[in-house]
Amino acid sequence: xxxxxxxxxxxxxxxxxxxxxxxGSAWYMVEAGSRLTTRSFGPWTTWIAAGRPDADPYTxxxxxxxxxxxxxxxxELSFYAKTDSDGGQLQSACDYAVTVEGLDGAWWDLAAFDxxxxxxxxxxxxxxxxxxxxxxxxxxxxxxxxxRDARPGNWLPVGAGKVTLALTIQDAxxxxxxxxxxxxxxxxxxxxxxxx
Numbered sequence: 001x002x003x004x005x006x007x008x009x010x011x012x013x014x015x016x017x018x019x020x021x022x023x024g025s026a027w028y029m030v031e032a033g034s035r036l037t038t039r040s041f042g043p044w045t046t047w048i049a050a051g052r053p054d055a056d057p058y059t060x061x062x063x064x065x066x067x068x069x070x071x072x073x074x075x076e077l078s079f080y081a082k083t084d085s086d087g088g089q090l091q092s093a094c095d096y097a098v099t100v101e102g103l104d105g106a107w108w109d110l111a112a113f114d115x116x117x118x119x120x121x122x123x124x125x126x127x128x129x130x131x132x133x134x135x136x137x138x139x140x141x142x143x144x145x146x147x148r149d150a151r152p153g154n155w156l157p158v159g160a161g162k163v164t165l166a167l168t169i170q171d172a173x174x175x176x177x178x179x180x181x182x183x184x185x186x187x188x189x190x191x192x193x194x195x196x
Contacts, residue, residue, distance in 0.1 A: 036056070042085055043082075043084060043085055043087075044079035044081050044167060044187045045081070046077050046079045048178055050068070051070035051071055052074070066117060074172065074176070074179070076168060076170045076171075077169055077174065077178055078166060078168045079166070079167040079168075079187060080166055081164070081190060082115075082163075082165075084096060084191065085190045088192060089162060090146075090162065090163040090190070091162050091163060092148055092161055093195050094192055094193070094196075095145060095194055096145070096146040096190055096191060096193060097143055097144070097190075097193055098110060098145075098146065098165070098188050099189045099191070100134070100141065100144070100188040101139075101140065101141040101142070101186070102185050102186045103169065103171070106131070106169050106170060107130070107131050107132070107169070108130060108167065108169045108170070109129070109130040110134075110156070111127055111156075112157075112163050112164070112165055113163070113165075114159065114161055114164070115161065115162045115164055117164070120157060120163075122159065123157075126155070126157060127156075129156060145193070146163065146165075147193075148160075165190070167188065171185075
């Protein structure tokens with residue numbers, strides 16, 4: 001009788017571990033992706049099949065779970081960064097400089113969100129900069145500073161907590177290169193300026 005009880009306990013443990021492991025791996029694949037569904041370029045990551053009719057189930061689930069409505073990835077790509085170019089977590093206690101250069105001819109947009117994907121409320125009602133609105137340096141670069149307190153130039157407020165950057169680029173040549181796993185134009189650098 002004791003052996004039968006041990007068998008039942010072992011079977012239940014296996015079932016619970018199996019379900020937990022399956023749910024955990026599915027959550028990870030939907031949240032973070034894998035080499036089959038995403039590509040990374042420094043701190044930036046993109047879902048390569050987002051917006052495509054032949055997108056894999058994990059990409060579709062990621063898109064639905066996050067409430068995204070991507071344009072076809074043959075025309076536009078969205079890249080996300082949760083770290084700076086040195087690998088440190090983006091957090092509102094620090095100031096960062098995002099330098100956009102080398103994307104001539106492409107339309108781009110940079111926005112900051114909290115880790116839940118929400119817009120960061122701020123008194124300036126400033127939520128994004130694009131290739132149309134960012135002021136340029138004399139050499140053509142756009143430097144956008146992420147900081148809690150106001151800064152001159154392209155200042156993007158970041159509120160409190162951890163930050164996620166979203167970079168949207170409309171460029172068919174770039175989109176084709178990402179999908180084909182080829183080389184691409186350099187994406188913006190994210191440099192930490194200092195922390196409080």
